[in-house]
Amino acid sequence: MKKAHAFRNRLFAAGFFAMVLVLMPVKVHAASKEIIELQTQVQQLLDMVQRLQSTMDSRFGVLQNLAQTTADNATQMSAAVNALQQKITAQNDAVSGKLDTASSQTQSLNDSVDELKSRVAKLDKSIQDLQTQLQNIQSPPPAGAPAGVAPAPNDNAPVAVPSAAVAPSAIQTPPLKETFQAGVRDYNAAKYEVAAGEFQDVLHFYPMDDLAGSAHFYLGEIDLKHNKLSDAVKDYNAVLEGFPGNSKAPAAQLRKGIALLQMGRKDSGIHELRLLIQRHPQTPEAAQARTKLTALGAKPAATHSAGTDQQ
Numbered sequence: 001m002k003k004a005h006a007f008r009n010r011l012f013a014a015g016f017f018a019m020v021l022v023l024m025p026v027k028v029h030a031a032s033k034e035i036i037e038l039q040t041q042v043q044q045l046l047d048m049v050q051r052l053q054s055t056m057d058s059r060f061g062v063l064q065n066l067a068q069t070t071a072d073n074a075t076q077m078s079a080a081v082n083a084l085q086q087k088i089t090a091q092n093d094a095v096s097g098k099l100d101t102a103s104s105q106t107q108s109l110n111d112s113v114d115e116l117k118s119r120v121a122k123l124d125k126s127i128q129d130l131q132t133q134l135q136n137i138q139s140p141p142p143a144g145a146p147a148g149v150a151p152a153p154n155d156n157a158p159v160a161v162p163s164a165a166v167a168p169s170a171i172q173t174p175p176l177k178e179t180f181q182a183g184v185r186d187y188n189a190a191k192y193e194v195a196a197g198e199f200q201d202v203l204h205f206y207p208m209d210d211l212a213g214s215a216h217f218y219l220g221e222i223d224l225k226h227n228k229l230s231d232a233v234k235d236y237n238a239v240l241e242g243f244p245g246n247s248k249a250p251a252a253q254l255r256k257g258i259a260l261l262q263m264g265r266k267d268s269g270i271h272e273l274r275l276l277i278q279r280h281p282q283t284p285e286a287a288q289a290r291t292k293l294t295a296l297g298a299k300p301a302a303t304h305s306a307g308t309d310q311q
Contacts, residue, residue, distance in 0.1 A: 118241040213243025
């Protein structure tokens with residue numbers, strides 16, 4: 001385009017020079033044949049310049065139109081490519097999100113099944129223990145025992161009556177809430193041995209009560225403070241497996257993950273923290289788990305399944 005403008009400028013300069021020659025005063029023989037021929041050639045040159053200028057303007061307009069059309073097409077194609085890329089990215093994100101959700105749901109379902117199996121096994125054991133205790137209580141004392149035997153009104157055979165030794169054990173059963181609250185007070189006062197005994201009483205006399213789950217949690221905290229990491233993990237598992245609906249369950253899972261990390265079992269600890277986030281995402285314990293995972297350089301959610309540690 002620049003060359004075309006330069007050429008056109010040169011033609012204008014030549015035409016202007018020719019006009020100057022024509023207008024210059026001539027001498028006496030200005031009307032000679034040579035002057036006339038020169039004027040004719042100048043006129044022809046001017047006509048050629050005008051035609052060339054018209055042709056250049058026409059071609060320049062066509063080039064401008066083509067350039068504008070090309071630019072518009074390039075803009076439209078760029079917009080179409082960007083839209084297609086955004087659509088593909090959105091579809092990939094949606095598919096990835098669905099896969100992550102399905103993986104999390106599958107993992108949660110597997111965990112729920114495992115917990116249910118554990119609870120059923122523990123319930124069966126508790127029922128067997130209760131049946132054994134009932135059989136022991138209902139069994140009559142030996143026939144030769146002097147205590148606890150009274151004569152029947154119309155029969156000489158001895159009749160078993162409740163032994164006096166049974167009554168004190170029933171009287172000595174501690175009240176549930178008072179015993180648990182005393183354990184909490186002693187725990188907060190750093191009287192860990194006394195608190196552990198009180199929590200053990202709760203587990204012994206009321207093994208199926210929901211407060212037994214909280215007692216397991218505090219026993220785990222006491223074990224963790226004494227650096228008994230394996231025992232602490234077992235206590236936390238007792239909460240998670242036997243009392244998953246207990247209010248201490250999120251804290252138990254968090255503390256279990258921390259105990260596993262302290263034991264050097266990084267993968268298992270990270271797995272527990274991720275399970276906590278999946279099961280109780282809105283709890284303060286889940287927020288602490290996210291912070292811990294970030295510090296470890298791990299993502300809050302895993303796309304693969306891992307087995308839960310059973311201690």
